[in-house]
Amino acid sequence: MARPSANQTDNARERLPKADLDRDGLRETWSLATYVRPYRGRFFFGLGALFSSALLGLLFPLLAGGLIDAAMHGGRATLPFVGSLTLNQIALTLAVSILLQATGSFNSALSFHRVGQSALADLRAAAYGRLLALPMTFFGQRRVGELASRVSTDIAQIEGALIDSLPQLCRQAVFLSGGLVLIAVTSLPLTAVMLGTLPLLIAAAVFFGRRLRRFSRDTQDRLADSQTIVEETLQAIASVKSFANEAFELNRYAKANGATLAAALRAARWRAVFVAFFIAALFGGILIVLWYGALQLQAGALTGGELTRFVLYTTFVGGAMAQSAELFSQIQKTVGATQRVREILREPVEDEAAIQTNDPSAAPVERLRGEVTFERVSFHYPARPDAPVLHDVNLAARPGERIALVGPSGAGKSTLTALLLRFYDPETGTLLIDGRDARTYPLQALRNQMALVPQDVLLFGGSIMENIAYGRPGADATAVEAAARQANAHEFIAAFPEGYATLVGDRGIKLSGGQRQRIAIARALLKDPAILILDEATSSLDSESERLVQDALDHLMQGRTTFVVAHRLATIRDVDRIAVIDGGRVVETGTHDELSVRPEGLYRRLSALQFGDTKVVE
Numbered sequence: 001m002a003r004p005s006a007n008q009t010d011n012a013r014e015r016l017p018k019a020d021l022d023r024d025g026l027r028e029t030w031s032l033a034t035y036v037r038p039y040r041g042r043f044f045f046g047l048g049a050l051f052s053s054a055l056l057g058l059l060f061p062l063l064a065g066g067l068i069d070a071a072m073h074g075g076r077a078t079l080p081f082v083g084s085l086t087l088n089q090i091a092l093t094l095a096v097s098i099l100l101q102a103t104g105s106f107n108s109a110l111s112f113h114r115v116g117q118s119a120l121a122d123l124r125a126a127a128y129g130r131l132l133a134l135p136m137t138f139f140g141q142r143r144v145g146e147l148a149s150r151v152s153t154d155i156a157q158i159e160g161a162l163i164d165s166l167p168q169l170c171r172q173a174v175f176l177s178g179g180l181v182l183i184a185v186t187s188l189p190l191t192a193v194m195l196g197t198l199p200l201l202i203a204a205a206v207f208f209g210r211r212l213r214r215f216s217r218d219t220q221d222r223l224a225d226s227q228t229i230v231e232e233t234l235q236a237i238a239s240v241k242s243f244a245n246e247a248f249e250l251n252r253y254a255k256a257n258g259a260t261l262a263a264a265l266r267a268a269r270w271r272a273v274f275v276a277f278f279i280a281a282l283f284g285g286i287l288i289v290l291w292y293g294a295l296q297l298q299a300g301a302l303t304g305g306e307l308t309r310f311v312l313y314t315t316f317v318g319g320a321m322a323q324s325a326e327l328f329s330q331i332q333k334t335v336g337a338t339q340r341v342r343e344i345l346r347e348p349v350e351d352e353a354a355i356q357t358n359d360p361s362a363a364p365v366e367r368l369r370g371e372v373t374f375e376r377v378s379f380h381y382p383a384r385p386d387a388p389v390l391h392d393v394n395l396a397a398r399p400g401e402r403i404a405l406v407g408p409s410g411a412g413k414s415t416l417t418a419l420l421l422r423f424y425d426p427e428t429g430t431l432l433i434d435g436r437d438a439r440t441y442p443l444q445a446l447r448n449q450m451a452l453v454p455q456d457v458l459l460f461g462g463s464i465m466e467n468i469a470y471g472r473p474g475a476d477a478t479a480v481e482a483a484a485r486q487a488n489a490h491e492f493i494a495a496f497p498e499g500y501a502t503l504v505g506d507r508g509i510k511l512s513g514g515q516r517q518r519i520a521i522a523r524a525l526l527k528d529p530a531i532l533i534l535d536e537a538t539s540s541l542d543s544e545s546e547r548l549v550q551d552a553l554d555h556l557m558q559g560r561t562t563f564v565v566a567h568r569l570a571t572i573r574d575v576d577r578i579a580v581i582d583g584g585r586v587v588e589t590g591t592h593d594e595l596s597v598r599p600e601g602l603y604r605r606l607s608a609l610q611f612g613d614t615k616v617v618e
């Protein structure tokens with residue numbers, strides 16, 4: 001999946017639902033502390049630095065007011081908590097406090113970033129590890145792309161909370177409580193006047209805030225709609241162009257874009273009204289405080305320095321209050337994001353042992369002989385309990401036997417191979433491998449002895465060497481080359497100027513279907529499995545390529561039990577036995593010759609369909 005851009009992530013974060021701040025939600029969020037624990041030393045150091053710099057910040061109005069008082073009263077002023085100082089001493093203290101404050105801010109910012117990023121890297125790794133270990137059932141019930149982007153958005157939200165919101169919350173809490181205490185110390189009547197103007201501002205902020213949020217969510221939704229159009233059309237650009245539908249798509253986009261603009265303008269009008277009101281209310285409030293303060297000054301109840309100090313503290317308190325609404329909403333979003341990430345971390349994995357040891361070889365199984373027996377196996381996919389897929393399937397493969405699974409589309413061929421790989425377990429009946437119930441083997445160790453050569457071979461972004469070595473991570477260059485030779489891939493690889501270092505995938509060269517298949521065969525050869533599953537490509541290759549692939553497959557199948565999911569009957573002449581599947585049942589088994597002569601047999605009918613009425617595969 002394409003990595004979301006910063007902008008997309010921000011948009012997605014903007015749209016995250018908020019959770020109720022109930023006890024469970026907060027407990028879930030608190031559980032994130034596990035990820036911070038390894039870095040707790042640095043975390044508490046950062047917290048200490050943060051509180052010190054916030055407290056030093058609170059000194060500023062006190063000293064600034066003191067400067068004015070000293071200037072007006074013979075060069076010396078008496079300050080609460082500090083004592084009597086000269087004008088220059090006050091200025092020097094102020095300069096030192098600013099320096100210390102900057103040092104504290106530097107240390108706290110650096111510590112919170114380090115702790116936050118490290119904890120988040122651990123959380124991302126844990127979430128990814130968990131996702132990889134979840135059973136196929138989980139992926140069958142969710143849209144994987146959506147899931148991946150949701151996890152990355154949720155983790156970005158948590159990251160923002162750890163790095164920005166939490167330190168901000170602490171700083172603002174110091175400013176709010178410290179500021180309130182210090183303005184009350186400065187002048188109680190003036191504090192009462194200031195607090196009197198607050199309810200109006202808070203009510204306005206809540207009223208406008210709700211509307212603004214609704215409008216901006218609306219804008220984001222519409223923006224997402226128009227982005228979906230862009231993504232869809234770019235992904236399917238070949239279809240758009242081949243249908244010459246550029247104008248149609250442009251029109252569709254123009255409508256969605258127009259709706260985004262209309263929503264954005266509606267939000268902008270409210271925002272403008274809000275800004276105008278807030279500025280008028282803010283300055284009005286300051287005017288009232290200043291007017292009353294000036295009266296107090298005139299009456300001699302307050303000094304000029306005290307009034308300055310008071311106004312500065314008021315801006316601290318006001319700023320902290322204004323930020324608290326945003327911080328509160330960030331906390332709500334973070335609680336929601338944590339809950340969703342924790343849901344994934346709690347999902348049961350398919351093989352707990354593999355997760356814990358993180359080492360597939362931890363529970364080794366001796367080399368399997370490759371005997372496979374489906375014994376009265378019935379199965380339905382967990383997502384569709386009402387649609388049975390396999391009914392009472394009996395099928396046995398001797399070690400080294402090659403069995404082709406043929407049958408109409410949707411008959412259940414791939415499902416049988418999915419059970420063999422233990423992506424799912426049978427509903428009833430048993431799958432035996434070397435005479436032992438497949439469920440009793442350690443999952444990773446079992447899969448280590450199987451290889452799947454799929455229809456659509458996925459090559460990872462990286463070199464050809466890395467792509468082949470995927471079959472046995474850590475394999476050396478000689479082994480990779482030997483596998484490539486056996487898979488008839490060496491020649492075309494060596495013909496590239498960069499040979500095995502040639503990059504493939506999104507940023508590299510594009511290989512043909514036949515070349516990709518031979519890479520996949522080399523991968524499987526390197527893995528050296530006892531049991532092999534070939535999901536044959538539906539589209540035919542040209543005859544030369546087909547010969548090379550077939551030859552490579554012959555090498556691969558030697559000495560291994562092989563199940564070939566066959567779509568084209570022409571390619572399965574050499575198998576030992578054919579199992580014909582229809583409607584989830586094995587309806588016929590036998591060799592090509594045996595099945596071709598059964599008068600009413602399904603195989604004979606399928607052959608007739610593929611090769612013309614009279615001709616049966618030879």
Ligand SMILES: Nc1ncnc2c1ncn2[C@@H]1O[C@H](COP(=O)(O)OP(=O)(O)OP(=O)(O)O)[C@@H](O)[C@H]1O
Nearest residue numbers: 140381383384389408409410411412413414415416
């Ligand atoms: N993940 C899934 N969840 C639910 N149902 C599924 C799933 N995968 C397949 N099915 C259903 O199971 C049935 C058998 O599918 P399966 O893929 O095994 O058929 P097939 O014989 O391999 O078909 P084809 O030749 O077209 O690949 C189909 O009806 C299909 O719709």
